[in-house]
Amino acid sequence: MTFSIKVNGSDHTVDVDGDTPLLWVLRDVLGMTGTKFGCGMALCGACTVHVDGQPVRSCQTSIDSVGGSAVTTIESIGESATGKALQQAWIDLDVPQCGYCQSGQIMSAAALLATTPKPTDADIDAAMSGNVCRCGTYQRIRAAIHRAAV
Amino acid sequence: MQRKGTLSRVDRRNFLKLSGGLVVALTLPSSKWTAEAQASANFAPNGFIRIDNQGFVTMVMPMAEMGQGIHTAHSMLLAEELEVGLDKVRLELSPPDDALYGNPLLGSQTTGGSTSIRGFWTPLRQAGAIARTLLIEAAARQWNVDPKTCHALNGLVLDGTGSRQLAYGALVDAAAALPAPAAKDLTLKDPKDFRIIGTPQKRLDTPPKVNGTASFGIDVKVPGMKIAAISISPVLGGKPKSADEKAALAVKGVRQVVLTDQAVAVVADHMGAAKKGLEAAAIVWEDGANSTVNSVDIVRQLEEASKTPGSVARSEGDVEAALANASRRLDAVYQLPFLAHAAMEPMNCTVHVRKDACDIWVGTQVPTMAQRTAAQITGLPAQAVNIHNHIIGGGFGRRLEIDGIAHAVKVAQQVEGPVKVIWSREEDIQHDMYRPYYYDRLSAGLDRDGKPVAWTHRVSGSSVMARYFPPAFKNGVDPDGVEGAAEPPYAFPAIHVEFKQVEPPAVPTAWWRGVGPTHNVFVVESFIDELAAAAKADAVAYRKSLLGHNPRALGVLTTAAEKAGWGKAMPARQGMGVSVQFAFGTYMAMVAEVAVGNDGSLKIGRLVCAVDCGLQVNPDTIAAQIEGGSLFGLTAALHGAITLKDGRIEQSNFDTYIPLRIDEAPVVETHVIKSAAAPGGMGEAGTAVVFPAVTNAIFAATGKRIRTLPINTDLLKNS
Numbered sequence: 001m002t003f004s005i006k007v008n009g010s011d012h013t014v015d016v017d018g019d020t021p022l023l024w025v026l027r028d029v030l031g032m033t034g035t036k037f038g039c040g041m042a043l044c045g046a047c048t049v050h051v052d053g054q055p056v057r058s059c060q061t062s063i064d065s066v067g068g069s070a071v072t073t074i075e076s077i078g079e080s081a082t083g084k085a086l087q088q089a090w091i092d093l094d095v096p097q098c099g100y101c102q103s104g105q106i107m108s109a110a111a112l113l114a115t116t117p118k119p120t121d122a123d124i125d126a127a128m129s130g131n132v133c134r135c136g137t138y139q140r141i142r143a144a145i146h147r148a149a150v
Numbered sequence: 151m152q153r154k155g156t157l158s159r160v161d162r163r164n165f166l167k168l169s170g171g172l173v174v175a176l177t178l179p180s181s182k183w184t185a186e187a188q189a190s191a192n193f194a195p196n197g198f199i200r201i202d203n204q205g206f207v208t209m210v211m212p213m214a215e216m217g218q219g220i221h222t223a224h225s226m227l228l229a230e231e232l233e234v235g236l237d238k239v240r241l242e243l244s245p246p247d248d249a250l251y252g253n254p255l256l257g258s259q260t261t262g263g264s265t266s267i268r269g270f271w272t273p274l275r276q277a278g279a280i281a282r283t284l285l286i287e288a289a290a291r292q293w294n295v296d297p298k299t300c301h302a303l304n305g306l307v308l309d310g311t312g313s314r315q316l317a318y319g320a321l322v323d324a325a326a327a328l329p330a331p332a333a334k335d336l337t338l339k340d341p342k343d344f345r346i347i348g349t350p351q352k353r354l355d356t357p358p359k360v361n362g363t364a365s366f367g368i369d370v371k372v373p374g375m376k377i378a379a380i381s382i383s384p385v386l387g388g389k390p391k392s393a394d395e396k397a398a399l400a401v402k403g404v405r406q407v408v409l410t411d412q413a414v415a416v417v418a419d420h421m422g423a424a425k426k427g428l429e430a431a432a433i434v435w436e437d438g439a440n441s442t443v444n445s446v447d448i449v450r451q452l453e454e455a456s457k458t459p460g461s462v463a464r465s466e467g468d469v470e471a472a473l474a475n476a477s478r479r480l481d482a483v484y485q486l487p488f489l490a491h492a493a494m495e496p497m498n499c500t501v502h503v504r505k506d507a508c509d510i511w512v513g514t515q516v517p518t519m520a521q522r523t524a525a526q527i528t529g530l531p532a533q534a535v536n537i538h539n540h541i542i543g544g545g546f547g548r549r550l551e552i553d554g555i556a557h558a559v560k561v562a563q564q565v566e567g568p569v570k571v572i573w574s575r576e577e578d579i580q581h582d583m584y585r586p587y588y589y590d591r592l593s594a595g596l597d598r599d600g601k602p603v604a605w606t607h608r609v610s611g612s613s614v615m616a617r618y619f620p621p622a623f624k625n626g627v628d629p630d631g632v633e634g635a636a637e638p639p640y641a642f643p644a645i646h647v648e649f650k651q652v653e654p655p656a657v658p659t660a661w662w663r664g665v666g667p668t669h670n671v672f673v674v675e676s677f678i679d680e681l682a683a684a685a686k687a688d689a690v691a692y693r694k695s696l697l698g699h700n701p702r703a704l705g706v707l708t709t710a711a712e713k714a715g716w717g718k719a720m721p722a723r724q725g726m727g728v729s730v731q732f733a734f735g736t737y738m739a740m741v742a743e744v745a746v747g748n749d750g751s752l753k754i755g756r757l758v759c760a761v762d763c764g765l766q767v768n769p770d771t772i773a774a775q776i777e778g779g780s781l782f783g784l785t786a787a788l789h790g791a792i793t794l795k796d797g798r799i800e801q802s803n804f805d806t807y808i809p810l811r812i813d814e815a816p817v818v819e820t821h822v823i824k825s826a827a828a829p830g831g832m833g834e835a836g837t838a839v840v841f842p843a844v845t846n847a848i849f850a851a852t853g854k855r856i857r858t859l860p861i862n863t864d865l866l867k868n869s
Contacts, residue, residue, distance in 0.1 A: 017402045028420030033369035039575040043804040057739015075364035082415035087360040098217030099359030100494040100543030134494050135217045135692035136781025138815035
């Protein structure tokens, strides 16, 4: 069946089963590969996107649940002031190592700063603990969020 | 239009494949340098550098980037001697070619063992210097002056008077026609003149990693490509018997069901459909011989085997006599579990097999091995297999293996057009190739003053080397299996170290970040801590008393202890632990601060690391590798264990194979000791050093000695 979704301000129509995860619609149908597959069970946060500004794990978000909501991905997060500041802080502090989880990290961080403009370390740990980084960039992630929050 | 200089056959192939548009390759006479690389004499710089008419420099990266920062560090080596800023540098991944891009320390195009800086430290600087020499020569000829009066700076050649200058882009054609100087005639820059090496440089790969444009293997898009989900026999070594093809094909978007010798793949328009189709396929497996294999038996087998002698890796002094005469004897058994790699980017590989060629898009640490593997499976000549390498979303040793590529090629052989085979996280964990389970027996004798007079260590476990690189497995000794054990940093009057190869049934074993030292440094640094405790000595002072002959080890230990405030009073159930290691050419010491709750829960306060890795290339990357490497090790110390039941791996995803998360992550402090020694490896040292620092801190906090990993917090309850 076909679904009309709005991703990064553009409308798309896709013809997939309704239970298809948004992740695979983004990656394989729309070719937007910035959003990453990590676990498929909402355990690692690599696939984090925003739906109407809320962070969601796109691997566990079926396409039929998205409706007319606005989906924002890493490809356009830099268009917001917060997203841009985060990307710059990530560059300034050279946060990424392999980089694979960082799309999800930045999306979660952007959602945190939207509600908590000046997060404490504890705020960051609470908001970011759903995002796994196997390279262990956590202390730079903390520092970069603080830097972007200034 | 492409303009070429003196391209040899090999160079032309690379050149045509790699470059597009108006690009002029600065080509230099090539030689098969791997044979000579051991002496780091001759090499083919055209394999590493191209400069276009605009002066942009393309640096071809021989090693895989998987987060360790090697593309930036290698670019720094080239740029330093070439005298260009890193802002002028473009990166390109090398094609598979052992002759042009082989790692001099490993003899093949392999990224591993923390060898990329050590192996390429001289050849890449020489490559830069050859290019610089030729550009200066070209300018000098144009000006009709002695090249010795000219110098290069920031992409320009300047004459002796400072009145004339030419940009590299304007010189490349003339330079390409000149004979290259021999490596032995080059003068490399004195380290005191380094402008780039040793200064913190921003990583070249960061910008695309923060906006979603970085392309990992899993992100590749090939026209007409299908996506496949794969299921490998849950019982290790089993085979598919049947699959419900009809049910799978009934799923919207599913195109094909493929059975190979070991797996079933469902090919679809997208991964959502492929996964759904794979479930619908209700695969029936033939379990084969391994359906009764379990961890308890594997450990029992190791325990039994470890009671009898292994092959001698090192023996000095009369250990038996020294033990017999010691005033005190200590014996201990240490055990380390199987571990999965669990890199964030799940295993994946995209393959297009045709009658006369095969294209493979993947992130691999071993592109030439990948090429040979695909050639073997398809029956094509190796040169008909094109490997398009990508940055890797976490390697940790996993991408040193070609099993994922082999699976994908076998699927692709049955598919029209390109197919991207993606493993689920469950497949990734349950069909990893695992860090071996190790069972170590140690004994030590102390004299009346508590000083060690004898030290014995028998390592029992699988030999990865015996499978991976048999020539290095000699006389029953796996040099990796005893690395960090045979040559501990301490002086012992008598030492005897053995390796006992015991291969577990069914479980494939492989390299894991930190390799031998990750296992042995934990064991050695724990047992030396036991000796210190038995001698009622301070753990740092005791180590120092055995390191008089080893000034660099002493240096890092002293610094780490000082910076950590070693010896300060700690509250109840809090403690500091220390570890010292020499591995990968790098000296490192770490102090961990740990608080143990009454319920046994652990809070790792901070990790203070001192490192002496010789000359630094990118100091910020050194810090990053210590931060990340030690958290990778800490994850395993706290949570890491792969176990088997009925021939199946019991863990499956991040809910059962637990990763460290940000709320558990301590701050890691790095203190670098300045040194003019040859550079050491940095990718793995932090992983190895952390385990005993943490467990020794637990001992300091609780008096409980952790001899089995992962740490069982039930044993740490305050009862």
